[in-house]
Amino acid sequence: MLFALQKIVKLENILPLTSRCNLRCIFCSNTQNPRGVKVFSLPPLPLPLAKRLLPFLNPRRKIVIGEAASRITEGEPLTHPDFWKILEMIRNLYPETPLQITTNGTLLDREAVQRLKNFLPLEVNLSLNSAAPAGRWLLMGDRGERALLVAELLGRAGVTYHGSIVALPHLVGWEDLRSSCRFLEASGAATIRLFLPGFTKLAPPPLRFPPEVMYRELEIFWREERASLGVPLLLEPSFVSDVEANFLAELAGVIPGSPAARAGLRKGDIVKTVHGRGVRSRVDAFQLIQASRCPVLEIERGGVLAALSFRKRKGAGGGVVMAWDLDWGVVEKVKRVIRSCRGRRVLVLTSEWGYPWLKKVLPEWEKTGAEVHLVAVPNRFFGGSIACAGLLTTVDFRRALRAAICVAGRDFDLVLLPAAAFDFRGKDLLGKHYSLLRYQTGAAVELV
Numbered sequence: 001m002l003f004a005l006q007k008i009v010k011l012e013n014i015l016p017l018t019s020r021c022n023l024r025c026i027f028c029s030n031t032q033n034p035r036g037v038k039v040f041s042l043p044p045l046p047l048p049l050a051k052r053l054l055p056f057l058n059p060r061r062k063i064v065i066g067e068a069a070s071r072i073t074e075g076e077p078l079t080h081p082d083f084w085k086i087l088e089m090i091r092n093l094y095p096e097t098p099l100q101i102t103t104n105g106t107l108l109d110r111e112a113v114q115r116l117k118n119f120l121p122l123e124v125n126l127s128l129n130s131a132a133p134a135g136r137w138l139l140m141g142d143r144g145e146r147a148l149l150v151a152e153l154l155g156r157a158g159v160t161y162h163g164s165i166v167a168l169p170h171l172v173g174w175e176d177l178r179s180s181c182r183f184l185e186a187s188g189a190a191t192i193r194l195f196l197p198g199f200t201k202l203a204p205p206p207l208r209f210p211p212e213v214m215y216r217e218l219e220i221f222w223r224e225e226r227a228s229l230g231v232p233l234l235l236e237p238s239f240v241s242d243v244e245a246n247f248l249a250e251l252a253g254v255i256p257g258s259p260a261a262r263a264g265l266r267k268g269d270i271v272k273t274v275h276g277r278g279v280r281s282r283v284d285a286f287q288l289i290q291a292s293r294c295p296v297l298e299i300e301r302g303g304v305l306a307a308l309s310f311r312k313r314k315g316a317g318g319g320v321v322m323a324w325d326l327d328w329g330v331v332e333k334v335k336r337v338i339r340s341c342r343g344r345r346v347l348v349l350t351s352e353w354g355y356p357w358l359k360k361v362l363p364e365w366e367k368t369g370a371e372v373h374l375v376a377v378p379n380r381f382f383g384g385s386i387a388c389a390g391l392l393t394t395v396d397f398r399r400a401l402r403a404a405i406c407v408a409g410r411d412f413d414l415v416l417l418p419a420a421a422f423d424f425r426g427k428d429l430l431g432k433h434y435s436l437l438r439y440q441t442g443a444a445v446e447l448v
Contacts, residue, residue: 066102078107105147124161131183155188163189201383211385232321249285258319263310343414351389389418
């Protein structure tokens, strides 16, 4: 277990503290897993073990606490009895590294918020979900209003925080969603993230809904609200059709008071170049901005080009907010693997969420001279609304591979799978290694 924890910490820069949680959110995925899923519940990490894991963190990347790490179920980090001691240990070892803490906020109070200021640079992801007592009780089983007070306290204390809402308007109503967004804006949230909830085939009936219909309704709501809110509002995941997918590096928003805002950047600006280099996607643009202390941008606003720059901390976005599209590093890696494996007939298996984006870059991969086929893999194992790469299993890939070979009428010599579906050992959520697929096709199988 120690080796696995060390690898997880090193690869993801997440320090998992505990799987315990003080709330019972109805949308929590932990109760919806089909039999056979290999996830682990972590008791509070002993202090000596936490100390042994700290050297595996990368001080040049943000250190994350309170989010899911690989196969470990996430919990509420403030339930850990030594939470503050561990924060002190991290800060003593890495005095300048930014920290990110994801919490439901119910175990914070005025004194705790003041203590957080001792660990700056630090930001909080506050999982609010609803600002109404009735909504909080229905969604989270939370009778108190401490999290609402905490949102206001964080804003007043100058601790940067981002609010998040798992959107279930069919249960709490659209007005609950709207008032929760307005509450977070008024309470000083830097950004607000609106999540389309995922549910599996084992979810109880009240949690089920037609995913695409719900997403389109949320998209309408998001477009209306983002026009009137004074802080960036993001809808995640970013689902688009083949026609809608584009890599225009448009700003979803700018955090008020940030370096980017002071430099004059606005929502709707399109980043064309960073330090003179053309950007290939929103993720590419954001990564280039992150990597520089003083990014120099060429932007387009209303059809007019302009240049501007701003100073910020290296590794931070400086207040620039963009919706996720495609990490161009994946595009380049696919090309490298095709060339190194000398693939001629290549099958790329991807998630339903990822398909529209990857379809746009097929011409890039075909520059290798290979015949490239792209197939979206439905998630039959989890079912429900699950459509991301990280929850696909070898069961799903095997079925999709068999169908693709049948449609093509012949085998492929190279099959590429999304690395997000597998852990550092190459095993999926069922504990099955991706190499098992080689027996089905005889082709080389690689992760990208």
